[in-house]
Each structure stands twice: as C-alpha cells, then as structure tokens.
Amino acid sequence: MRKTDTSSYQHFLKVVDCQQACPAHTPVPEYIRLIAEKRYDDAYMLNWESNVFPGVLGRVCDRPCEPACRRGRVEDKPVAICRLKRVTADNKGNILHRLPQAPFKKNNKRIALIGAGPASLTVARDLLPSGYEIILFERDAKAGGMMRSQIPAFRLPETVLDEELDYIINMGVECHFGEEITSLKNLLQRKFDAVFVGSGAPTGRWLKIPGHEKVSTHADTGINWLSNVTFDHVDKVANSVIVLGGGNTAMDCCRTAKRLGATEVKVLVRSSFDDMKASPWEKQDALAEGIEIMPNYSPKEYVFEKNKFVGVLFEKVQSVYDPIGKRTLKATGETLLVPCDFVLVAVGQDTAYPWIERDIGLEFNKWQQPVVNKNSLQSTVKQVFFGGDAAFGPKNIISAVANGHQAAISIDLFCQNKHPANDRPESAFNLISQKMGIHEWSYQSKISHQERNLVPHINWEDAVKELKQEVELGFDEQLALEEAHRCLNCDVHTVFEEKSCIECSACEDVCPMDCISFVEYNPDSAISLKEQVLPQLKVSTINPQQEILVSDKLKTGNLMIKDEDVCLHCGLCAERCPTGAWDMKKFVLSNIASTIKEKQ
Amino acid sequence: MSFQKSKFHHPRLPVNDLGLTYRDYEGALSTLCAGCGHDSITSAIIQACHEQSIPPHKVAKMSGIGCSSKAPNYFLNKAHGFNSVHGRMPSVTTGANMANRDLLYLAMSGDGDSASIGLGQFAHVVRRQLDMVYMVANNGVYGLTKGQLAATADKGVKNKTGELSIFTDIDLCVMALQLGATFVARSFSGDKKQLVPLIKAAISHRGFAFLDIISPCVTFNNHPKSTRSYDYVHDNVVTGAIADFVPVKKEITSDSAQGGCEDICLHDGSIMRIQKITADYDSKNAMKAIVDIEEHKKKGEILTGLLYLDPTGSHFHEINNTTDTPLNQLDQDTLCPGSRILSSINDSFR
Numbered sequence: 031m032r033k034t035d036t037s038s039y040q041h042f043l044k045v046v047d048c049q050q051a052c053p054a055h056t057p058v059p060e061y062i063r064l065i066a067e068k069r070y071d072d073a074y075m076l077n078w079e080s081n082v083f084p085g086v087l088g089r090v091c092d093r094p095c096e097p098a099c100r101r102g103r104v105e106d107k108p109v110a111i112c113r114l115k116r117v118t119a120d121n122k123g124n125i126l127h128r129l130p131q132a133p134f135k136k137n138n139k140r141i142a143l144i145g146a147g148p149a150s151l152t153v154a155r156d157l158l159p160s161g162y163e164i165i166l167f168e169r170d171a172k173a174g175g176m177m178r179s180q181i182p183a184f185r186l187p188e189t190v191l192d193e194e195l196d197y198i199i200n201m202g203v204e205c206h207f208g209e210e211i212t213s214l215k216n217l218l219q220r221k222f223d224a225v226f227v228g229s230g231a232p233t234g235r236w237l238k239i240p241g242h243e244k245v246s247t248h249a250d251t252g253i254n255w256l257s258n259v260t261f262d263h264v265d266k267v268a269n270s271v272i273v274l275g276g277g278n279t280a281m282d283c284c285r286t287a288k289r290l291g292a293t294e295v296k297v298l299v300r301s302s303f304d305d306m307k308a309s310p311w312e313k314q315d316a317l318a319e320g321i322e323i324m325p326n327y328s329p330k331e332y333v334f335e336k337n338k339f340v341g342v343l344f345e346k347v348q349s350v351y352d353p354i355g356k357r358t359l360k361a362t363g364e365t366l367l368v369p370c371d372f373v374l375v376a377v378g379q380d381t382a383y384p385w386i387e388r389d390i391g392l393e394f395n396k397w398q399q400p401v402v403n404k405n406s407l408q409s410t411v412k413q414v415f416f417g418g419d420a421a422f423g424p425k426n427i428i429s430a431v432a433n434g435h436q437a438a439i440s441i442d443l444f445c446q447n448k449h450p451a452n453d454r455p456e457s458a459f460n461l462i463s464q465k466m467g468i469h470e471w472s473y474q475s476k477i478s479h480q481e482r483n484l485v486p487h488i489n490w491e492d493a494v495k496e497l498k499q500e501v502e503l504g505f506d507e508q509l510a511l512e513e514a515h516r517c518l519n520c521d522v523h524t525v526f527e528e529k530s531c532i533e534c535s536a537c538e539d540v541c542p543m544d545c546i547s548f549v550e551y552n553p554d555s556a557i558s559l560k561e562q563v564l565p566q567l568k569v570s571t572i573n574p575q576q577e578i579l580v581s582d583k584l585k586t587g588n589l590m591i592k593d594e595d596v597c598l599h600c601g602l603c604a605e606r607c608p609t610g611a612w613d614m615k616k617f618v619l620s621n622i623a624s625t626i627k628e629k630q
Numbered sequence: 631m632s633f634q635k636s637k638f639h640h641p642r643l644p645v646n647d648l649g650l651t652y653r654d655y656e657g658a659l660s661t662l663c664a665g666c667g668h669d670s671i672t673s674a675i676i677q678a679c680h681e682q683s684i685p686p687h688k689v690a691k692m693s694g695i696g697c698s699s700k701a702p703n704y705f706l707n708k709a710h711g712f713n714s715v716h717g718r719m720p721s722v723t724t725g726a727n728m729a730n731r732d733l734l735y736l737a738m739s740g741d742g743d744s745a746s747i748g749l750g751q752f753a754h755v756v757r758r759q760l761d762m763v764y765m766v767a768n769n770g771v772y773g774l775t776k777g778q779l780a781a782t783a784d785k786g787v788k789n790k791t792g793e794l795s796i797f798t799d800i801d802l803c804v805m806a807l808q809l810g811a812t813f814v815a816r817s818f819s820g821d822k823k824q825l826v827p828l829i830k831a832a833i834s835h836r837g838f839a840f841l842d843i844i845s846p847c848v849t850f851n852n853h854p855k856s857t858r859s860y861d862y863v864h865d866n867v868v869t870g871a872i873a874d875f876v877p878v879k880k881e882i883t884s885d886s887a888q889g890g891c892e893d894i895c896l897h898d899g900s901i902m903r904i905q906k907i908t909a910d911y912d913s914k915n916a917m918k919a920i921v922d923i924e925e926h927k928k929k930g931e932i933l934t935g936l937l938y939l940d941p942t943g944s945h946f947h948e949i950n951n952t953t954d955t956p957l958n959q960l961d962q963d964t965l966c967p968g969s970r971i972l973s974s975i976n977d978s979f980r
Binding site: 103104105469475476477479532533534535536538539540542543544545568569571585586596598600601602605606607608609 | 633634635636637638639640641642643644653659660663664665666667669670672673819820822846848849852860861864
C-alpha cells in the first residue's frame, strides 16, 4: 500500500465496478444517466459503440456487471443494468442516421470472417468504417450464430436480433450464408489479408453412459435440438422429457420442450440447486413455468426394457466441499429411475476444428484449442485470429463482442504491418468536474433508497403456450426511470487534492459509508504502511477486491485513506470540503476498445 | 438544503452493547459551514456516546445560542434537548438536573454564549458543581453574526476584517479551575484521537466536567492572522499527557499498562490512563494547571489534554444532600409525610 497511482485509467476503471466487470467495458453509469434524462437514442448509441448488440444483450446477456454492481454491496440487490440496456433499445427512435454510413472509402484490404456470430460481426462492424472489405462465411442460412440457433425466441425475439444484425450487414458485409468452410488451408490460398475465426463452440457434448449407443432416437444434444427448433426442423416433442444438465442451455431446452407440448418436463442436474451453472433468473423462470428441477442426481444409465427405452437411471449424490471450496460429488448409493420418452443432453459444448489442417502451422493446445495471444488473439499462423467461443471455449455473448473488438484492433495493426500485441494503442482518459454551483452537481448525487424493480412478464400460463412469444415485457418508462435512479454513478469519482486539504476532517465526519479516514503514518517505522493504517480505518475490515485511494503525505504528516468499497458517490465529501480538496469528477475513457486486455 | 445524507451505512459497521451502530446516534444533517470544527465535535460526541453504549433517551442535550448551540441538533436525535435563551443554558440545566438527576446532561455552548453574555451563568454553574458535561466550542469569533471577535480571542490577534483584539482574553479553563471544577480539559476539534477519550471520561466523571474545545471557524477565523485556524492550531498545539479512556468492562492488559502510565479510577469504575509527555505533568494540581496554561500561552502555544481531574469531588446533589430519587419521580405520598409526622416535627419546635 502506497500513494495510489492515478496517472493511468486503471485505478479509475476499477472503481467503476460494472464497467470493469463488463468484458467490453461498456460505460454503464453514463448510459444509465442518459436513460434518466430520457435520452434513449444517446443511451442506445453509447451501448452500441461498446457492446454492438444492446437489444440482444439487454435481454440475454450473462450480466457480469450485476454481481459486480456496488449497489449489491451497499443495499441488497444490484441495479438491473441488463434490463436498463433493453430500455434503451425499446425506447430508441430511428437511429439509422447515427450509424457509420456506407459506402466507406476502401483501403483494399480483404478480411474473411468464419461464422456469423457476435464475435465475427463485431470485427466486421469495427473494421468496415476503416475501408476494409469484409467477406463473411456462415454455414447456417442466417446470421447470428448461437444468438439465433441456441437462444429461443421467447427470450430473444427474432425481430430484435435481425434489426441489430442488419445494422452491421447493411454497412456492406459480403455475406456467404449456407457456405461452410471445410478447409482453412484452401481459404488461406484465397488472398485474404487476414482471417478471423468466430465459429463458436458448435458441438454439443453427449453423455457416454451405458445405453448411450442405443439411445440416439430418444435423445439429442441440447444445442443441436434448440437449433433444429429455431430453423423449424423440429416442431414437436414427446410427452415426457428430461433434460440433463444445469446450465442456461438446459433451461432453454426445458422451457422450449414445454412450449412444444411436452406435458412433463424435468431437469436433473448433478450439482446442488445453488451451484447450477444457469443464471439465477433462468432457473426462476423455468420454475415459474412449472418445470421440475431435481438437483443432486447424477445420470448412470439409459435404461431399456425389452429393447424399449424406458428412462434414465440416476444416483443420488451429495456435493462435498474441501477447505478451498472445490466441489466433489459423493455417491449416496440411492438410485432413482426416471421414466421418460425423450432425453435432452445439455452437459456442455465444444469447439470443433476438423476443418483446420494440422500441417499449416496453426498450433493447438492439449485441449485442442488454438494457441492464441490473449491480448491480440493472433494464432500461430500470423494472419489468422480467433475470438469468442472459438478461441476460449463456451463463454457468453459479451465476451465474444469484447474479443471482436480486440481482434479488430489486431487485424488493423496487422494490416499496417504493425505488431498486433506490442503496438496496441493506449487508452486516454479525462476527469471532468461535475460541480455546477453550491449544492449543485451535474449528476444526481442524491441517493435513491428504492429497491430493485422486478421486470414485468406475461402471464406464466400463457407464456408456455406460444413458442415465440417473448416472456419478459421489459421495464416501462416509470420503472426504467426508478431503476435508473438506483445507479450510484460510480464513474463520478471522488478526486482528492492533497495541497488544498486543511485536515478539518469534515469529509471523514459526513461520509455516510465511513469510506474516508485520516490516519497517522510513520514512514520510518519498521511496520508496513498497511499494518499501520488498517487498524486506524473507520471500518478496518476491508474488502480486498476493492481499490483503496491512498493520498500523499498531508501537512501534518497524516495520510488520507479512502476505501472505495462502498462509496455511494453521493458527493457529500466534496459538498462538505471547505477548500475544494475533494471534487466529484466524471471519468471518461476514450477508445474503450483498446482497454480490453487480459486481466492483470 | 439540496443534499441529504443517505440512510445507507457501511455493511460492516460495529454495533455496541445496545445493538446500535454509531449512525443511530446521529442527528439531522448539519447546516453549519462546510469544514466547521463544530461538526467534528458533533462526530466525536456521536462516537463517544456510541462506544460508551449510552442509551440516547437517557441524555439531555442542553444549549444556548450560537453556531455551537445549534450543534445538538446534529447528534443524538433520540435524546431530550433544550435550546435555551442566549447564555442561560447553565440555569436551565441546573433546573433540569434538579428535577431529574438520572439523565446525562450534555451541554454545548460557545465562546459568546459562555464567555460573554453567559459568563455569570457559567461561573455559577461551575461553583455549584452541577453534575454535567459542559462543552464549549471555542473558535474566538462570533460566527453567527459574521465574525466579530469573541472574548476568548487572544489579545493582539486580528479578525478577518482586520479588527484588532485589544482586550484581555478570557480563558474558560483557567476560570473553571479557579472556581472548583473537578474535571477540566482542553482539546481540538481536529484531533479526535484526543477528543473522544476526553468526552468519554467527562461522561463517566461524576461532577462538573468542563471541556474547552478549540474549533476553527472555517468561514471567519481560518485566516493567517488567526490563532484559532486549522493551520495555527495544528502547528502550535502541545499536550502534557496523552489521556486514554479505558471503559469498565475492558480487561486491563499488561502491555497497555507499561511504565510511565498513571491510572485514575473514575466514579463508574472506568479508568483514565495518563501517559505523561512532559515530566512535570500533574493531573491533580489545579494551581499548576493554571500556571501551565498561561506559560504555554505566552509562547503562543495551546496546551491541550486533561488539565485537571479530581474523581473524588462532590457534586451539587451531594452538597445539598438531596434525595437519590429524582425529584420528578417523587409522588404525593413521599412528598407529603402526613399529619402524624408533621405534628411530631411541630412538637420538636415546642
């Protein structure tokens, strides 16, 4: 612990928990403020710049921002950031004129994209305005990748997806739908300046338990089946269905099966209910639709009687945790035969690279994943870049978008004969004072004590009747404004200036969250700064994940320590400071895409 | 006021024996100037009361008029309070204490309220040894009327507009010592490490406890010519001894009782632990305390810390031999002894 380095953007970005947690570093508080001002177009465009698919992500994002949200540490629940993102998409007007306008002046560089998922399309969007020619290959008949094939329309309506895909495609992507790339070697001979592989993790994993080889007509992998439903190859399902697995695919499978007419749908998962990989809200929605989730059951065998499939045999297991929290499953010996007509296996998915020849110099690691530089995403064949699930295995849409931004920068550098990893641009930042006058700030500094709003949805009984009827209705304007006011404006930083401080302790006294402490410090002591300082803090049980702002030595030799953990950004410290040593300054990051880096 | 203090508090705030966090001891949000020393005193009182687990409803906050006397509104909003006429707080407190000796009387006054208009009242409440904590937020100016020099301003200093202090200053600590106060201390609003234990000890002390707290007026008396500015006080404050307060319950550990420490047992069993800085410091000698104060003042220094403590002194109720039951709890039967007792009293005069 020493004087905090505030010369780079790192410290400030870490304080904006949501923005830091978002793989694409979307400036969340800024767009929430725009919503609060009902500037939906501006809020949408700010999102679009960072995360490319606000309407899609406003519905189905994994929301790493929400568990990170400071509000969840201060109150009970985080701001409904994802739902607010949808608000920007739902309420925006025509924004076509604000998108980059084709045709662009060509730079005579040709880039091939493999797969039309979120990673590839982000690369396309980022590169097109610079004059790149983008040639896209997609094995399916439509763009979208897993956003279309694996996410059911009742969570993500096709119209929403199509609209945002079209924004990019209409910027001038040369699309080859239904054209599957079967040889990278051949593709590389077609004179592309760079190739981006965003082919996702398209292969569903099977469970190789006894009876597996006979079960194929009574079972399918979850993602394959969902894709068949999307493209209308499947429109009905057996009466009694069980889903194996506890992730979001499992939740989508069970809810889709219910909509296709299954009367009895059960999800069986090896983990405990709390440990299921599915997002909590997906689990809740599945339960609300009358699906039974049975945790702690490990599948043992597909059971056949007289060559007729009757169901799956499970063993009851128990989750046991070692001291570091690692889980093992302990068998209890108790078994259960769950009768059913059809099994959906949603236990994972993998990348598939039969189409990449192993003699072209492209290295794979022991998990058969391509070896890539984590910042540049460049493979060992220097004109080939990977991103999204194709690079690192199944993650989520927003990570794929972030990878797309990274790869676009890399490809641009590569095409200018610069080094994609070493020559990456640095990001600049600005701190802008929000003071307007006495007791007047240009952001809403007053803290709303409103609890998190629940998103309205259609009646659960009606929800399961229609395959493509969206379940969530989204916030109406009143709910949206209420929710927007819950945001703590973490990007409006408390900035401290040592030379103005008279050490009157007014800030320390007024801070509602006891973030600020003035402490004695002896630099000559053998005791470390941290050990000297911690017991003197107003609340000395600190959260080690959070930033601490340590000042330089003040006039008396004391230090000002600000624990950022639960700061409300209410501005009372600056309000109470008689000398302006504290100010509330908005952190504005320019060139956000270049801040997307592997976590240090 | 366009800003409010959020009711959210730190999720890991400690609670005291009553299950309360320090936030439960707060009052309204201060409307004093940003950076006012009085707000730090407020915060020190809140901290002291919280750590001492004082039930807020057993406290009466007494004050007169002035910026200082507004301060009780900003702490312990669940306590009783009386904001009296200018300079008359000592009399009102005496009356209240007469009626109910069970309450803790926390009085906030200022240099104008106590050293000018209320000087007579101040002198007499010290003489009477009323069981109370009398705090003066001393900034040397009349902040509420825009910065005229107060009677506690050092002779020879100038106020913000350049007016010279031409009269001898009144030192309330010296007065309190002369008039027989049994607890006299001086502190600085900007030094809570010193101030909080002194407030706690003053609360535990039975008898008249006087605390003069230098509290810079950030608007009218924080200029370079002032001897009550943050910078001046930070630079010129000296202390004879560090006084730490050890509450009754806390086990006295050997390492904290190392050499050089003197323990003074207060009435409620808690301990005032004195660690001498200057060798000739003596908490039991009121005359020496007066000399020390004056000598440091000559050097331009402000002597702070516990100046004098007599834990065995008696207070107003003892001197007057009043009943242990608060008068407001005495009912008709107790107060009226009946005709048989009356006639026996009458007989004794015959």
